Amino acid sequence: MRRILSWTVVVLTALVLQSTVFSQIELGGAKPELVYLATVVLALLEGPSSGALAGFVxxxxxxxLLNEPKGITALTLTLLGYGVGMLRQYIVTPSPLLPVVLVGAATLAGVLFQGIVMxxxxxxDVSGFYLLRVALLTALYNAVLTPFLFPVIRRVAESSRVTKVFRW
Amino acid sequence: MVLYRRTRSTRLLVVSLVMLSLMTITVDFRGGEEGPFAAAGRGALATLAPLQAAVSRVFRPVGDFFTGLVHVGSLKGENDALREEVERLRSENVEGVSIQRENEKLLALIGLRDQLGLEGVPAIVIGESVSNFEWTVTIDRGSSDGVEVDMPVVTGEGLVGHVVRVSGRAATVELIIDPESAVAGRLVGSGETGLVLGDTDLRDLTMDLVDDETEVNPDERVVTSGYQGGLYPPRIVIGSVSHVTGGSGGVSKVVTVRPAVDFSSLDIVLVVTNHRAIPGP
Structure with missing residues (x-):
């Protein structure tokens, strides 16, 4: 229950910030995809099941909130959450740059996938060049924001984890 | 064994979620505006709108600051007189400047309303689309204020777009720069009409179907043609001509139109309530 509440707060905050503050601070015509960022970070921390579920929700x-067929972003983020969660199991680097690189690469792949499905x-109705430019800029924007938002999301994820106490 | 079971349950979860997403896409795509998810969409808009309004109110000066930074490059070429003006403005209270700007926008809006005989509901922009592929804004007026789907939205500068979704206290407006948008426009000089389409690749609008023999002048104004039963009333400024291509060998001209409205700093708009579009068949 606590976990659901925490994730709901993260998603709601991401949506509100994305549609207000960050929509005014565009980078070359692109704004960050904070829900993508939150999904990738949660998948990185919690694994493929939680990543897919967080992405879907x-x-x-x-x-x-969009005026286009519902379900396209959910499909994209479900696959992205699962993919990043699975990929994380095979990466053993302790580098602090890992979240930045993963968020950037996953955002690029996700935006391109969503654009192609749409x-x-x-x-x-945009050109392939425009789609690629927006995907690259959004990926860059998300990667730049990761060092600031990763610790916040990690803290929320850790505080909502069920801790088992064994007594003997 | 445990690991195998966990992997299998994860795959089952992902397949279920993917199937659910595909079903949602199919049902919503077929249902359109009257589909079963349309009401949920209006509910989501109603839920998020108060939060957007609160955050927008707090962070608007931050956004204005960054929007200003984007235009710093073009300021470098300004002459000394303008530098003096900037210095003078710097010394003024930031809040005072903001109020003055709002006042100017309101006066322009009232001027347009009186000039074209428009009646409407003033609204404040509280949010923008959460997607990079949709050019919409959320306003703080909804069905309880008399706002309805397909109502035109304007500012003192010109045409903004039309309402596409309404909840009780908020509405979504599709901007004319959205690639889905199409506005019947007219060149003021020649009176020639054409279809003004959103074009994100050019960051401008494209006026299509203009006769090849039409003389198009640089900076010529383009206004709404306002055909009977159309979405928009006539004579609202859309923008001005910035570039013309085509027009040889019987091929219609393609006119690039620079929008009159600065969509990066939209704040006060007017939802026109005394113009009704006749729905298509």
């Missing part, structure tokens, strides 16, 4: 919440559904 966050993506669906974002979809219901294009196939006739919901996006």
């Amino acid at each position: 966050g993506g669906m919440a974002q979809d219901f 294009f196939l559904l006739n919901q996006l």
Whole structure:
């Protein structure tokens, strides 16, 4: 219950900030995808199941605020959360740059995937060059924000974890 | 064995979530505006709008500061007179400048309203789209204030867009720069009409279907043509001509239009309530 509440707060905060503060601070016409960032960080910390679930919930919440078919962001972030969670199991580097690189790469892949799905559904009328430019800029923006937001999300994730106490 | 079971349950969860997402896309895509998820969308808008309004109110000066930084490059080429003006403005109280700017925008809005005989509901922009692929804004007026879907939205500078979704106390406005947007426009000089489309690649608007023999002048104004039953009333400024291509060998001209409205600093708008579009078949 505590975990659900914590994740809801993270997703809601990400959506509000993304549509207010960060929409005014655009980087070359692109704004950060904070729900992507939160999904990748949660997948990194909690594994593929939690990553997929957080992605689905966050993506669906974002979809219901958009004027396009619901479910596209949820599909993207479910796969992204699962993928990053699985990938994390095979990476053993202690480098502090890992979250930054992973968030950047995952955002790039996610935005491109979402753009292609929207294009196939006739919901996006932009050129391939524009899609690539937005994906790259969003990935860069998310990567830059990661060192500031990663500790906050990690703290929320840790505080909501169920701690088992063994007594004997 | 335990690890295998965990992997299997994870895969099952992911497959279920993917299936659920695909079902949602299909149901919503087929249902459209009247689909079962449309009401949930309005609920989400109503939930987030008060939070957006509160955060927007607090962080608006921060956004203005960064928006100003984006334009710093072009300021470098300004002459001495403008530098003096900047110095003078710097010395003024920031809040005073903000109020003065708001006042100017309101006066321009009242001027446009009186000039075109528009009636409407003034609204404040409290948020923008959460997506990089949708050009919309959220305003703090909804169905309880008389706002309805398809109502045009303007500022003192010109046309902003139209309402696409309404909840009780908030509404979503699709901007004319959205690639989905299409506005019937008219060149003021020649009177020639065409379709003004959103074009994110150019960061401007594109006016299509303009006759190849039409003479188009640089900086010529483009206004709404306002055909009967259309979405927008006539004579609202859309923008001015910045570039013309095509027009040879019977091919229609493509006119690039610079929008009159600065969409990066939208704050006060007017939802026009005395113009009704006739829904298509």
